[in-house]
Amino acid sequence: MKKLLSIFAVSVFAFAANAGTLDDVKNRGFLKCGVTTGLAGFAAPDDSGEWAGLDADMCRAVAVAVFGDRSKVEFITTTGKSRFPTLASGEVDMLARNTTWTISRDVNLGFEFVGVNFYDGQGFMIPSSLGVSSATELDGATVCIQTGTTTELNLADFFRLNGISYEALPIETNDEGKENLFAGRCDVYTTDASGLSSTRAAAADPGKWLVLPEIISKEPLGPLVRHGDHQWGDVVRWSLNAMIIAEELGVTSENVDAQKSSNVPEVLRLLGVEGSYGEMLELAPDWAYQIIKQIGNYSESYEANVGPDTPLEIARGLNALWTQGGILYAPPFR
C-alpha cells in the first residue's frame, strides 16, 4: 500500500541508510517509538487520539531531546509478540513498551536496555472481605493465574517457599482474570502490580479490593534500543536520566525557567546553562531543559499517569528516589 514512488526513491538512496539512528531520526524529522496497543497508565490513546502514559512520555522526552518538540513522534503499536522483531528490523527507533529487562533480552536478542522507568513486580489482589493482610496467610486459596507466563512459575516458587498450598484457576487473559475474581470464582488474582492496580480501578467498587503488600518478583520495565548504536542508546538513556535527575534537583516544568538562574551547579549543567553536554550527545544545548519544560520531571510524569491521584493509585514505592526510600537512581550529571 505504500507509495510505489517512494519505494523507488528509497531503493535509490538505500546505501545512505546505514548512518546512525540519531541521524536517521533527524533526517526523517520525527521519532518512531514502539508502544503497547493500550495499557492503562503506560500507553493508551486519550479521547483526542493523543497517546498518554508513562511510556508515551518516555517517547516524547526523546523526541523533545532530538527536536525540541514533543509532537515530533509517531507511535507504533506493538504487541508482546511483535515488539522485538519490530525493533530489530528498524521499524521503530526505540521501544518504550513496558518491557522487563532480562538477561536473555539484553544479551541474546541483541537489544540494549538503557534504564528503568518503572520497577514493577508480581503482586496479589484479593477481596478485602477475605480478611487477609499478607500473602503468607493465603493457605488453600484459589488463585487465578495466567498460564504460560513467568508469573505462574513465580507463584509456584512463592507458595512452595512459604510451605503453603493453593489451587490454580488457569486463565488466558487479564480480562478473564478480572471477571473471575469479581465473580468470586477465585480468591486471589496475581499478576504484575501495575496490572493489579488497573484491574482494581476497573472494579465497580475499588474499595472492596485489596492489593497485598508482598511483591514476589522483579520486573524492571524500561526503554530499549538496538545493540551496537551507542550514540543513540546514550540519547535515550540520558533523556530518561534527565527526568530523574530533574526530580532529584527539584526542577519541575513549572519552575524550570526560574531554575536557569539557580546557584546549584548541577542544575545549571542539566539545563544547559553551563557545560557542553548537549554537544557531546549531538543535541541542542537546552535539550534537557526542553524535556523538563515540555514533559516534566519523572515525578510529574509518574503522578500524572499512574500516581496516587490517578484511578490506578500506584504508590511510588520502589519507584521513589533513592533519597526517599525507593531505588530510582540516576548517575550524576557531569
Add this chain to the structure above:
Amino acid sequence: MNDITETRKPPVATTGILGWLRMNLFSNWVNSLISIFVLYILFQFVPWILNWTIFAADFKYNFNGEEIINREMCSRVLDPENGGACWAIIYVRFYQFMYGFYPREEVWRVNLSYIMLAVAVVPLLFDNFPFRKHFLKFTYVFPVIAFFLLNGGLGLESVSTNKWGGLLVTLVLGCTGIALAFPLGIILALGRRSNLPVISMMCTLFIEFIRGVPLITLLFFGMVMLPLFLPEGIDMDGLARVLVAVTLFQSAYMAEVIRGGLQAIPQGQYEAARSIGLSYWQMNLKVVLPQAIRISIPSIVNTSIGLFKDTTLVIIVGLLDLLGIGRGALADTTWLGLAYEVYFFVSLVFFIFTFAMSRYSLYLEKKLKTGINMGAD
C-alpha cells in the same frame, strides 16, 4: 335437490393469528414447550437489554444532566443499581472508532473515500441500477483513487498508515482482501484443475500450504519475514504487509470454494463449449465460470464474512482495527472498566456489515435461483 352444501368458513383455529400460532408455535406438545420456554427467555431478556442499552443508558449526559467526560460520571458507576450503559465512551471516541488517528484536518479524504466506496459498490451489487454501465467504469478506477486519497500523493499530504485505525483499517483490510482474493481465487481454482501438471501442482501446493496454517501465522509471516525477502533499504508498510497475508489467505479459501462450483458443472457443458470451437479461456469465462460462481455464491459470501471478522486478528501484529481501538479505549485510565459498552458497540458494527452481506447473498440466491436444476436445463 339442493345437494350442494353451503360453504362454511374454515375453523377459527386454522386462520388468522390464532391459526398461525397453532401452526408454527404450538403444533404439538414438544413444540409448545419449546415455544413457551423461548418466549419466557425473551420476556426476561429483551426488556432488560432494551432498558440497559437505551432507556436507562447515558448517551452524552448522565442523570444529573452533566456532560460525561470520564468513567466516574457515568450513571452506572454513580448508581450501579439503576444505571444503564454509558455510551459516552463511544460518543467521545467516535472519531477514533471510525478513523483511528487520522489527522482531523485531512479526514474529509476518508469520508470522501467512504462515499465513493458506496458509489462504486452499490451499482456493482444491483444489476437494475440506473446508468449502471457508467458507474461500473468508476468502480474500476475507484481503488486507485482511494489509494491516493487515503495514503496521500498527487499533491495530497501523505498520511502514514500508522495513523490509520478503527473502522477505516477494518474496511481497508476487508474490502481489499475480498476484492483481490476473488480473481486470485478463480485463477488458483482453474490452475488446480488444469491439465498442465506443473501449474496444477503449483496451485495445489500453494492452496494446501496456505490452508494448512492459521491466519495468525500468516500475519506474523507478513509482519516479520516478508521484510527479510525484500531488498535492503525498502521498508514495506506494515498495513501493506498484513494485506498481502490476508489476501493470500483469503485467495486460497476462495479457490477451494470456486473449485467446488467448477466440479458441480456437468462434463457436458465443457464438451459443448469445446465442440462449438471456444478456446480454453472463452469456455471458462463464458460458459463454465458464470455457472460455477452462481452456485458458489453462498460459500463465497460465507468465506467473505469469515474474512471480515478475521481482520480483528491484526491486533496481534500491532494494527489497531475497530476492536483494537476499542481495547485502546479501555486502557485509558479515564474510561477503565467500561468493557461492556465497547464490546457491544464493536459487535454491533460488525453485525451490521456481516448481516448486510448475508442478506445480499440471500437476495442474489433468490434472484439467480441458485441450486435448482443447474447446468443441464
